[in-house]
Amino acid sequence: MEYGNSTENGIGKSNGIGNGHGIGNGYVNGHGICNGHGNGHGIGNGHGNDNGYVNGNGKVNGEKMKKMKPMDSEMLREQGHIMVDFIADYYKNLEDSPQDFPVLSQVQPGYLRDILPDSAPDHPEPLKELLHDVSKKIIPGLTHWQSPSYFAYYASSTSVAGFLGEMLNAGLSVVGFTWLTSPAATELEVIVLDWLAKLLQLPDHFLSTGRGGGVIQGTGCEAVLVVVLAARDRIMKKAGKNSLSQLVVYASDQTHSSFRKACLIGGIHEENIRLLKTDSSTNYGMPPKSLEEAISSDLAKGFIPFFICATVGTTSSAAVDPLVPLGKIAKSYGIWMHVDAAYAGNACICPEFRKHIDGVENADSFNINAHKWLFANQTCSPLWVKDRYSLIDALKTNPEYLEYKVSKRDEVVNYKDWQISLSRRFRSLKLWMVLRLYGAENLRNFIRDHVNLAKHFEDYVAQDAHFEVVTTRYFSLVCFRLAPVDGDEDKCNERNRELLATVNSTGKIFISHTALSGKFILRFAVGAPLTEEKHVTEAWRIIQKHATKFIHNKKF
Numbered sequence: 053m054e055y056g057n058s059t060e061n062g063i064g065k066s067n068g069i070g071n072g073h074g075i076g077n078g079y080v081n082g083h084g085i086c087n088g089h090g091n092g093h094g095i096g097n098g099h100g101n102d103n104g105y106v107n108g109n110g111k112v113n114g115e116k117m118k119k120m121k122p123m124d125s126e127m128l129r130e131q132g133h134i135m136v137d138f139i140a141d142y143y144k145n146l147e148d149s150p151q152d153f154p155v156l157s158q159v160q161p162g163y164l165r166d167i168l169p170d171s172a173p174d175h176p177e178p179l180k181e182l183l184h185d186v187s188k189k190i191i192p193g194l195t196h197w198q199s200p201s202y203f204a205y206y207a208s209s210t211s212v213a214g215f216l217g218e219m220l221n222a223g224l225s226v227v228g229f230t231w232l233t234s235p236a237a238t239e240l241e242v243i244v245l246d247w248l249a250k251l252l253q254l255p256d257h258f259l260s261t262g263r264g265g266g267v268i269q270g271t272g273c274e275a276v277l278v279v280v281l282a283a284r285d286r287i288m289k290k291a292g293k294n295s296l297s298q299l300v301v302y303a304s305d306q307t308h309s310s311f312r313k314a315c316l317i318g319g320i321h322e323e324n325i326r327l328l329k330t331d332s333s334t335n336y337g338m339p340p341k342s343l344e345e346a347i348s349s350d351l352a353k354g355f356i357p358f359f360i361c362a363t364v365g366t367t368s369s370a371a372v373d374p375l376v377p378l379g380k381i382a383k384s385y386g387i388w389m390h391v392d393a394a395y396a397g398n399a400c401i402c403p404e405f406r407k408h409i410d411g412v413e414n415a416d417s418f419n420i421n422a423h424k425w426l427f428a429n430q431t432c433s434p435l436w437v438k439d440r441y442s443l444i445d446a447l448k449t450n451p452e453y454l455e456y457k458v459s460k461r462d463e464v465v466n467y468k469d470w471q472i473s474l475s476r477r478f479r480s481l482k483l484w485m486v487l488r489l490y491g492a493e494n495l496r497n498f499i500r501d502h503v504n505l506a507k508h509f510e511d512y513v514a515q516d517a518h519f520e521v522v523t524t525r526y527f528s529l530v531c532f533r534l535a536p537v538d539g540d541e542d543k544c545n546e547r548n549r550e551l552l553a554t555v556n557s558t559g560k561i562f563i564s565h566t567a568l569s570g571k572f573i574l575r576f577a578v579g580a581p582l583t584e585e586k587h588v589t590e591a592w593r594i595i596q597k598h599a600t601k602f603i604h605n606k607k608f
């Protein structure tokens with residue numbers, strides 16, 4: 053890709069030959085000149101010159117500023133190609149030149165303020181210049197989540213299909229808050245979430261053909277918030293308007309922090325949030341006995357238990373709460389049970405992992421993050437509810453300006469009533485594209501590959517006597533650490549903390565950590581789309597190499 057000339061004073065010239073349309077500030081993509089391929093495609097205001105404009109012949113006449121069109125189809129075509137090339141190059145370079153992309157950004161806080169101007173420009177700047185700044189100033193400040201050597205937190209998986217879906221979504225840019233505002237956006241979401249529910253073998257009551265249905269929330273945090281609100285409203289209809297202070301919720305101490313936040317937003321008193329203790333005896337899954345005891349004790353004190361948040365694949369260690377017994381307890385007390393399967397739920401499209409959500413039949417709601425591990429680029433959090441009216445009753449608003457008439461009113465979904473915000477992205481397009489362009493079998497295999505790579509890493513750890521695998525692995529996360537010497541847990545925590553910092557400071561890989569039963573644990577999570585066996589092997593080599601320092605140093 054080449055750019056044409058753009059002079060300092062805004063007298064942009066086009067050069068070369070071809071069909072380029074004059075775009076921004078007198079530069080031309082590729083090899084083309086602005087050869088009048090339609091008047092007025094040339095847009096440009098002359099960098100630093102109020103009066104310049106490109107006139108379609110690729111020349112700036114310097115007399116009159118042409119009105120800029122924010123969405124000019126030819127400019128989009130031209131610049132869109134440049135942008136796609138830029139992004140494709142980014143992915144290629146991540147693979148081919150990893151040394152240029154420290155996985156964990158190595159910049160210091162405030163680095164960007166020092167290298168960007170204090171205020172926004174008054175006049176347009178060339179895309180070329182902007183992309184140059186992205187390369188030189190922004191990319192060094194990125195942690196490369198899509199690097200093949202990214203093993204931290206949980207991945208945010210991308211794919212070409214997901215990217216194209218995001219692109220199409222950004223391009224069409226419809227806002228389907230009611231059926232009327234874009235019938236296809238609503239109807240596709242209903243259909244695609246039914247497809248996905250079937251791939252996950254969710255019970256029929258989660259399908260749109262029954263009383264339930266699916267909705268794509270922006271994030272897992274939003275998903276848990278809306279179901280807490282729905283459950284709260286349902287119970288308060290029974291228990292009365294003044295019952296808020298008596299309402300109690302349950303989850304394990306491994307539950308994602310979004311649950312506490314959702315409860316606080318929902319007005320649940322902090323002291324009524326019961327986070328039940330877990331330990332290694334249940335591989336950090338919630339013990340049903342503790343739940344039963346907590347509920348009985350709360351009932352005896354006059355509290356009103358109304359919500360259980362179970363997790364399949366906790367953020368810390370991918371622990372699995374036992375849905376079958378938890379669901380039975382929830383059902384017997386009439387408590388809403390939500391299943392947060394943000395990460396691991398995606399794996400349940402594979403028959404061999406589906407067992408982890410056995411018991412979901414007794415749940416009232418269930419969510420996954422398709423942007424975590426279903427290659428659906430950020431963000432995309434499908435949520436299914438057993439009874440859509442519980443959600444709608446809690447969140448419905450009816451301003452006159454959104455009213456409309458439609459022949460089959462009852463058959464129409466208005467997703468504004470299933471979520472917090474009014475405006476919403478056409479996310480189902482992306483999910484639809486991922487499902488269609490790959491097909492379920494490929495998606496299953498992508499997931500299986502990641503799980504196998506995690507197993508590979510786990511084997512390396514298990515074979516090294518200086519290390520230990522800490523939890524039973526179910527999916528693509530390995531929890532491990534340098535093993536304690538002479539039972540000294542404090543020293544062990546210190547060594548692992550140092551090891552983590554050292555390894556990440558190389559920029560060659562990025563792993564993260566957690567704490568389990570007071571132990572500092574290293575997490576190795578596979579899920580980036582470019583990761584292959586060689587990256588896992590290299591990651592282990594780096595960890596082992598840096599660990600020798602701690603193994604042979606008495607200080608540690």
Ligand SMILES: Cc1ncc(COP(=O)(O)O)c(C=O)c1O
Pocket residue numbers: 206270271272273274308310363365366367392393394395421433
């Ligand atoms: C189990 C679990 N639940 C919820 C979330 C929050 O999801 P989001 O970041 O989409 O809000 C996460 C994120 O890591 C998670 O692991």
